Every structure is written in structure tokens, then in C-alpha cells.
Amino acid sequence: MAGGANQTTTARTDGRDWLVEADEPLASLQLRNGGELPGLIMAPALLELVRKARQYGFKLARPITARDQDDNVSAWVEVQPDGDGCVLSVSNWQTAPARADDPGAERARQVALARQFAELYARLGPRQEVLSVESECTELLPLVQKMRARAGTPWTDFVEFAGNSHRQPVHWRLLDGVELKLDGSDRDWTALLVPLGAPTAGSDGYELYLMAKQPPAPRTATAPATAAGAPKTKRTPGIGLEIAPVLRQPVSRIIANAETIRTQLAGPLAEEYSNYAADIASAGEHLLALIDDLTTLEMVEDEKFNPAPDQIDLADVARRAAGILGVRARESGITVDAPKPGESAPAIGEFRRVLQILLNLLGNAIRYSPDGSEIWLRIETDGERSRVIVADQGEGLTDEEQARVFSKFERLGRSGDGGSGLGLYISRRLANAMHGSLTVESAKGQGARFTLDLPADPDG
Amino acid sequence: MNIDSHDSQVPTMDDAGLQKQLAGEDFVLSATSPILQHLLVNRDEALFSDEVIARVRGITANIAFQLLVARAIEAGESDPAVAAICGQEAVARSLIEDEVFVAHIHALTLEAQLAESIRQRSGVDHVLSPLLQHLTASPDEKTAALAIRTIAAQARFIQQMRRMEMPLNELPGDLFHKALKALQRHVGNDDSTSRASAKLRASYDEANSRLGHLSRLVMSLGRDAMRALSVDHAGLALFTTSLAMACGEDRNLAIHSFSNNQCARLAVSLRAAGLRKEAVEEQFLYIHPDAHLPLGIDRLTTDSAARLLASMASEGRG
Numbered sequence: 048m049a050g051g052a053n054q055t056t057t058a059r060t061d062g063r064d065w066l067v068e069a070d071e072p073l074a075s076l077q078l079r080n081g082g083e084l085p086g087l088i089m090a091p092a093l094l095e096l097v098r099k100a101r102q103y104g105f106k107l108a109r110p111i112t113a114r115d116q117d118d119n120v121s122a123w124v125e126v127q128p129d130g131d132g133c134v135l136s137v138s139n140w141q142t143a144p145a146r147a148d149d150p151g152a153e154r155a156r157q158v159a160l161a162r163q164f165a166e167l168y169a170r171l172g173p174r175q176e177v178l179s180v181e182s183e184c185t186e187l188l189p190l191v192q193k194m195r196a197r198a199g200t201p202w203t204d205f206v207e208f209a210g211n212s213h214r215q216p217v218h219w220r221l222l223d224g225v226e227l228k229l230d231g232s233d234r235d236w237t238a239l240l241v242p243l244g245a246p247t248a249g250s251d252g253y254e255l256y257l258m259a260k261q262p263p264a265p266r267t268a269t270a271p272a273t274a275a276g277a278p279k280t281k282r283t284p285g286i287g288l289e290i291a292p293v294l295r296q297p298v299s300r301i302i303a304n305a306e307t308i309r310t311q312l313a314g315p316l317a318e319e320y321s322n323y324a325a326d327i328a329s330a331g332e333h334l335l336a337l338i339d340d341l342t343t344l345e346m347v348e349d350e351k352f353n354p355a356p357d358q359i360d361l362a363d364v365a366r367r368a369a370g371i372l373g374v375r376a377r378e379s380g381i382t383v384d385a386p387k388p389g390e391s392a393p394a395i396g397e398f399r400r401v402l403q404i405l406l407n408l409l410g411n412a413i414r415y416s417p418d419g420s421e422i423w424l425r426i427e428t429d430g431e432r433s434r435v436i437v438a439d440q441g442e443g444l445t446d447e448e449q450a451r452v453f454s455k456f457e458r459l460g461r462s463g464d465g466g467s468g469l470g471l472y473i474s475r476r477l478a479n480a481m482h483g484s485l486t487v488e489s490a491k492g493q494g495a496r497f498t499l500d501l502p503a504d505p506d507g
Numbered sequence: 508m509n510i511d512s513h514d515s516q517v518p519t520m521d522d523a524g525l526q527k528q529l530a531g532e533d534f535v536l537s538a539t540s541p542i543l544q545h546l547l548v549n550r551d552e553a554l555f556s557d558e559v560i561a562r563v564r565g566i567t568a569n570i571a572f573q574l575l576v577a578r579a580i581e582a583g584e585s586d587p588a589v590a591a592i593c594g595q596e597a598v599a600r601s602l603i604e605d606e607v608f609v610a611h612i613h614a615l616t617l618e619a620q621l622a623e624s625i626r627q628r629s630g631v632d633h634v635l636s637p638l639l640q641h642l643t644a645s646p647d648e649k650t651a652a653l654a655i656r657t658i659a660a661q662a663r664f665i666q667q668m669r670r671m672e673m674p675l676n677e678l679p680g681d682l683f684h685k686a687l688k689a690l691q692r693h694v695g696n697d698d699s700t701s702r703a704s705a706k707l708r709a710s711y712d713e714a715n716s717r718l719g720h721l722s723r724l725v726m727s728l729g730r731d732a733m734r735a736l737s738v739d740h741a742g743l744a745l746f747t748t749s750l751a752m753a754c755g756e757d758r759n760l761a762i763h764s765f766s767n768n769q770c771a772r773l774a775v776s777l778r779a780a781g782l783r784k785e786a787v788e789e790q791f792l793y794i795h796p797d798a799h800l801p802l803g804i805d806r807l808t809t810d811s812a813a814r815l816l817a818s819m820a821s822e823g824r825g
Contacts, residue, residue, distance in 0.1 A: 105708040106712045108712070108714030110722050110723070110725075110726050139723070139727050139729070
């Protein structure tokens, strides 16, 4: 974790206790805890402190502790109400490995999570027979109806276990945490059983919770993201639909005219004027790229955004990306090693979106790699998931940079190179919307490996 | 209570007043025997001695007085102090009725008392400890400045406790909020009260209180925080804060663990904070010179001590 003991981090919250601005390391903590920026404060102790200061209307200052993956973070936080929200000043940031939890407490947390997030809940009798079943998930409706119609049957008859099949009677401990498939759902599920009754656990029956490993249908999956993006969208109403087309045309004309002047097509010109024209053209190109990014940003943050599930070959997409950016790479003397003809990794995803992600990854790799280095595009598939990996020999990213490289408008301290800080944020959003993921592995000085992981195409 | 023909009617003002008074008297009656039993069973006279009770009452009255003076100034009273004296009793009463509030004042009273007796017994100064002195010479300017502010705050605290005073700014945020609410309840939310509240809020800064300084100083010690877990080296105030932070418990509870009938709690807390058995024995010497370590403490690991404390805390709440 960056930040010496005496460095002060500032942040700002609004009237809803959303973190709207935050410096490191608070910003990374928020993101690693599953929050958004802007978004509701994720660390419970911090949220409580901010809420109190805002409601009381005066400054509070206290030590707080929060969980950061396997570490406990502690910090001194001062919260000063300001307007609707508060200004935070965080210092003495310290991390220490979390004390091993009491297994009982861990189980209690698991059960609490299951009660909150399970998409199917059933009450079972002592023989694990279904007594009642509830679910608000539409894809499970037929299953719920079937279970209700055949109440009294063991719940294990209605599900399909990954690996071995379990036939009743099976001790509940063997079924607790088991992975399974459900009728009518493509997703992977896990079961959690809470035995009821004493002294023999289960003598009064069980509570059964089924949780999916993947989020529900994309519509709901992107909903929290949209909520977080809401204030942003409000500030830039309809840039994609309304403003972008109006802007694109004049900006394109500026670029074209500047190019004409630069290349002295309209007549000879002093060199400095030709250079000015080159500056105008590149600034215009930057503006165009920014408009494109903002349009895409608006689209990926729209809850109705739903990429088409095309059957694609990641090797093919990778070769195309390498072809498109080949000239730029050669200009810097960089070799791009694309998958060989004959290699293939069938996957499900929208073709042009996957290409967009790969162009972004490859473009970044070219931009930040030393001249004369090599960039590898590799593919992998294991039948379940297909992956494409973009590896470079650039200067790499520290752990802390990796944590925030996917954040919105994150530039990692770079400026003036035409980037908007939106590329990786958009790419990750796109990957998630296609039920995939975009991750990075890197170490400072060792280059970076970006991995796009998508569901494999079973028919490919 | 409505046994006559008015049965179906809403109780009149008199009825409601009587009802309230009866409820208050019921509470006193029901509390009588536990208090008596407690005083008879526990010989720890320090916890509820006449002096402690009188001090808690005095400090609460002082807080009420400050609130009323702030309001009287806003109301343009010619002699704010005289105006404040009138309502002082009622506001203080309202504060005393708040369990958390009165527990905090009680705990600080005990802290000041213990600090004084440790000074007499073991010669540990209640303001300037070796650790604080060392920190004022810290190469890190911020830490040095913080240590100096802490010493000043601690000196003020000792002086104020002797005078039975507690500046509003020294209250923890939640209690400061309650104090403002108590003022509003008593005088109503008129213009001068709102203006007084707004002024008090604006000048309040939890970071600048003694407790704020102490917590912050313990945090800035970072991995060296163990150095503060020693009464003679750090002084009682810093020791208490670091013990509470290390065990993740309320500082007031840590103060209560110093009383004579809480030896087990103190021993378990010190273990949970990471002290070895010998170090626990040494700290016991300062706080309970005559007591013996509870049996079994040497077999308790740091983790199991922490779990034991946590389970007691959750049972207590549940």
C-alpha cells in the first residue's frame, strides 16, 4: 500500500454519502471492496463516520479500521461537513495482515451473505425434503413450480450436481457448498445448507440457499454500474446520441483542413506554420477519439446495453487487431506476434466489441512499450472459457497501479499523449457485459499481461 | 390508571403528568435493590464513592452550564452566567438520564482518579511520560507537534477534572450531539438556541480533543504501538487509549477494566493486546499493586484472548 504514515489523503462525499472524489489509497480500497467511484462508501466504519458527521453537522475525527482483501487497514480520518456532503482527510494509513478469523464467525458471515444474496431459498424437512420454496429469479420460475408441485421430494432430485451425483440420503455436510446446475439456467450454482434444531443439527430440518456464481441476466447485471454512473450521465446529457454527431462533423473538417495545410497541398508555406497545422490536426484527432470514448462510455453505462452473443474466434480477432495496428507498431520498431493461422479459440461475445477491447489493449501496449520490443498475442481455451492475452515488454505496473488502471479517467499520472483514461475502463465494462473479465498481471519492470476471458463457444 | 367513567377518554394533562411522575418513581423503585445489592456485594468503593458521584454530578452541571451560557449570549442576556444558572439543574438532569453520557463522565472521572493514585504510588507523572517526552523530539515534525499538543491537552484534562469541568469540545462527537439535543429539549428550538448550536457546531473539532490526540498519536506509532502498552513508559492516558485500540474495545470499557473487581478483564485485554505474561504482570503492578493475576492467564494465547473478549462483548449486547 502506498502512502507513508504521515501522508494525508483527501476525499469528498456528497449528500447521499457517496464517495465522489478520492485520492489513493482510499480510491483503491473503495474499488477493491467492490465499490464504484463515484459510489456509496464501501467501508462500513467510514460510512458510519461520514454519515454521523453529515447528520450532526460538525467535524468528527476518529481512527477507523476496514477490511482490504486479506489485510486490515487502519487510518485516522477527519470528516468536515461541507455543503451537502463532507470533506475527508485521511492519514496514518496502515495495513496489517488480518488476524485469522474464528471459523464460527466466518461461517456466520457466509450464512448472512447467503441470506442476503441467494436467488433461491427453500425450507427443507429433516430428510432434506422440500417443504416450501421461494425465488424471485425469473429463469428459475419453472424449477420453483416443479419443486412446489412435488413438495416432499428431496431437494437433490431437482438439481444436477457437478461431478458426482448425490442420491439421498446424504449427510448435509457433504452437500453444503456443493456446486450444481439448475434446470433453465446456464449459470453455475452453489448450495448452502443451514441445519436447524438441537441437539442434533438438522433434526428440525434445514434452510437451503442457492447462489449463482455469475450475476443474473445482463439487464440486472449492469444495474449497479448504471446507478454509479448516474450522476456522470446527468452531467453530460446525451453526449453520445445528441452532441457527438454534431461535434464529429466540424472536428473532422478541422482535421482535414489542417492536414491540407500541413502537407502544403494548397501552396508552399513557412515550416513553423506547417508545424502549427500538424498540432491542430493532432489536437483534432484527440478530440475525435475523446468523443468516441464518451459515446462508448455512455453506451456501456446504459442498463439496456446488451452485446450480441456472436460465435467468434479469439485467434481471428487477435490477428485482425494485429493487422490494424501493425503499421503503428512497425513505426516504433515493435514486433507484434499474433496467433498463427490454424490456431483457434472459439468464444461467445460480440465481434466488434471484442475487437474494440483488443485494439485498446494492443494500442496501449504499443504506446507504452520501448522501441524495438516485442508484443505477444496469445490464445487459450479449455472448453469452458477462452482467453486472449496481450503481453508486452513495457515498464509494467506496480500492484497499486494495477488496482486503479481500470478506473474511470485513470491516467496513471500520464498526460499529453492523447489518452482519455477511459479505454481500459470501457474495455472492462464491455468484457463484463459479455460475461467475461479483463484482468492484468504485471510487476514494475517486467512488462504487463492483460487477459480477456470470455465464455467458450461449446459448438466451436 | 383510568378506572373511572373517563375510561374511554384521552388522559388529561394532569393525568399525563401524574403518569409520567409515577413511571419515574417506578424506575427509582425498581433500581433501588440492584443498586443496594451492588454496593453491598462489591467492596470496590472507588467505583461509586461519594467523591466519584459528586464529581460526575459536578461535571455534568458544568456541561449544562456551558450550553446555557452559549445560548444566553446569543439571546443577548445582560448577565449570561446568571441566566445560565437557572436552567442548569434541568439540563444536567436530562444529560444524566442518558446512560452513555453519564457512563463517559464516570469513566473519565475514574481515569483522572487512577492517574492521580498511580502518580502517588509509583511516581508516574500523569501528564509528561517518558514516551511522550521522547515523541516531542521525534524527527518527524508532525509526530513531534502532535505529542506536544497531546501533553498540553492532558495537562488541561487533569486540571479540568480537579475543577470538575469538561469543555464541550472535549466531548466525543456523539455525546456533543446529545448535549446540543438536551439544550434544545430544555429551552425549545428558538432563534437564540439555533444560533448558539450553530456556533458551537462550527467550533467543534473532534480531532482537537484530548481523546482525539491520544488516538491519533497511538496510530502514528504504527508498528511501535506496543511501546504505549506500558503504564510507566507511556502514562495512563496513552496506555488506556492504546489498550482499547489494540483490543478493539471502547476506551471507557478499558478504564473500567482498571477497577478492582475487573482483574480478569484487564488480564485478558492485556493478553489480547499482545503482551507476554511477564509484561501483563508488570502492568498489573501499577494498576492493582495488591492483586494476583487470574489463574489460567499464562495459558491464554493472544488470539484466544481476543476471541474471548469479542464473545463476551457480543453476549453482552445480545
